[in-house]
Amino acid sequence: MATKIRLQRRGRKGYAYYQVVVADSRAPRDGKFIERIGSYNPNTNPATIDLNFDRALYWLQVGAQPTDTARSILKGEGVCMKKHLLEGVKKGAFDEDAAELKFQTWLADKKIALQAVKDKDRETRKVAEKERLTAEKEANRAKAEAVAQKKASIAAAKAAAAAAAEAENSTAE
Numbered sequence: 001m002a003t004k005i006r007l008q009r010r011g012r013k014g015y016a017y018y019q020v021v022v023a024d025s026r027a028p029r030d031g032k033f034i035e036r037i038g039s040y041n042p043n044t045n046p047a048t049i050d051l052n053f054d055r056a057l058y059w060l061q062v063g064a065q066p067t068d069t070a071r072s073i074l075k076g077e078g079v080c081m082k083k084h085l086l087e088g089v090k091k092g093a094f095d096e097d098a099a100e101l102k103f104q105t106w107l108a109d110k111k112i113a114l115q116a117v118k119d120k121d122r123e124t125r126k127v128a129e130k131e132r133l134t135a136e137k138e139a140n141r142a143k144a145e146a147v148a149q150k151k152a153s154i155a156a157a158k159a160a161a162a163a164a165a166e167a168e169n170s171t172a173e
Helices: 053-061 068-077 079-091 096-172
Strands: 003-012 015-024 035-041 048-051
Touching: 003 053, 003 068, 035 053, 048 068, 053 068, 053 079, 068 079, 079 096
Parallel strands: none
Antiparallel strands: 003 015, 015 035, 035 048
16 A cells, blocks of 8 residues: 555635645545644744654655655654654664764754744844834824924914904904
8 A cells, every 4th residue: 555644634715724644645635544643734924833753754664655745844844854864874874873963953953043034034023013113103293293284374374363353453443
């Protein structure tokens, strides 16, 4: 039986999330599956991935073939890297401790890179919010100046009307 690691669609129209499952390649996309090994929600920023690392690694080692999207999810979580390192151990390229050290180093670098991306995104949002706030303050100041100018012109018109009325009263006496 040919097994595939693939995504099974869930959710409502326009708001899909996916289960990462191991299924027979002949089964329908949303049909019967052998095992559920995780979930993937692309609607969050960054996308939320919950994966049973050990079971995913096991299925890759026994020959399950991931689809393109499932492969990118597995690569992002480090399952493919771990499988690659374990194959190197089997071939005698290095020992188990060296493989674990390489994997932990890779995982730490990935976490640092992900944190850098999150920090950059947060800084970008802060700068955009600050610019929006200064633009709003400038617009409010311009609006206040326009209102003050209008009030001043109304007050000047009233003063001119009062002066004209007083001048008319003084000439009438």
